[in-house]
Ligand SMILES: [Fe+2]
């Protein structure tokens with residue numbers, strides 16, 4: 001049945017469809033670079049993996065508004081304030097594109113949001129770090145959005161059509177985010193000694209957490225193999241991390257800043273970094289980062305304080321529904 | 332006597348693998364199944380499509396073109412939403 005609503009599981013998702021033949025046909029489509037669409041048959045594990053990945057990506061965009069939102073009222077000029085406001089607004093938009101893409105896989109928005117608020121779902125570790133100075137707005141735009149771009153560009157070719165198309169939209173919007181961040185850094189670095197020190201301090205604090213954004217090293221990564229086979233992922237965590245470092249080192253040089261890694265050195269054109277503190281990464285992911293509680297508390301508060309709006313909208317829609325019906329019949 | 336009230340449907344076609352469905356036009360049909368068949372006959376005679384969506388026109392809520400200024404003009408005054416607004420030295424290259 002091709003006319004079914006996209007957000008419903010096929011009624012007759014029979015177990016026999018879950019057989020080896022269907023799985024082989026599915027894999028052949030993936031191998032042929034065909035995009036999988038919401039109504040297509042897919043293995044349950046593919047659906048689960050993508051629902052988890054896309055919803056966690058959405059949560060990250062939403063929670064990611066908080067560290068930057070912290071500085072909107074204290075931006076140093078109207079120009080910076082307008083730009084930061086526009087960026088945070090974009091991140092909200094990214095979250096909404098992504099929730100909608102996740103919902104095509106059959107889990108409702110309400111359920112996905114509940115997974116975040118109840119602490120069952122994860123989001124990017126980077127947003128559990130505090131934003132202590134204005135320079136952090138520069139470091140986040142430059143590095144956090146820079147790392148996000150590295151991650152997201154290959155996702156534009158993800159095998160799941162709705163996710164890939166959402167990523168194309170997101171990537172178009174990210175360039176401004178990174179450039180406004182870099183411009184902030186550049187302005188501080190061309191300023192007085194105190195301002196430059198502030199930029200260096202922000203870089204020092206955000207550098208390692210940014211490298212962790214790409215996830216655990218390939219030797220420890222749990223989900224990678226299947227994700228690569230299904231072409232959800234196109235590059236390994238370490239490959240993306242390496243691309244990010246190669247792109248970022250010259251950018252730091254132009255700023256006149258030093259990356260906080262004494263072991264960083266170039267061998268045959270490739271930058272090698274010192275050891276990453278994976279204990280810290282696991283601690284932050286598990287809820288023990290500097291701001292985990294604060295971030296979730298802020299999301300819960302926003303959700304609770306918005307309840308009356310959702311209720312009022314639903315009540316209003318319900319009140320109008322019968323009236324619309326009679327209008328249509330009369331017409 | 333003309334047949335009254337055959338519903339109108341909007342037709343969307345995915346022209347290529349991975350692309351979104353794009354609106355191509357509309358048609359009349361008594362129900363969804365017929366609409367899908369009619370869309371196939373009417374809009375895909377030259378291999379234009381990989382898949383078709385049909386949506387009852389009555390289900391679409393559209394903005395009024397007269398409201399264009401009110402809805403979209405405010406974005407004209409926000410050049411800072413575009414990457415070119417920011418000054419990045421040439422030596423940094425593409426960002
Ligand atoms: Fe984003």
Ligand SMILES: [Fe+2]
Nearest residue numbers: 091145174177
């Ligand atoms: Fe961004």
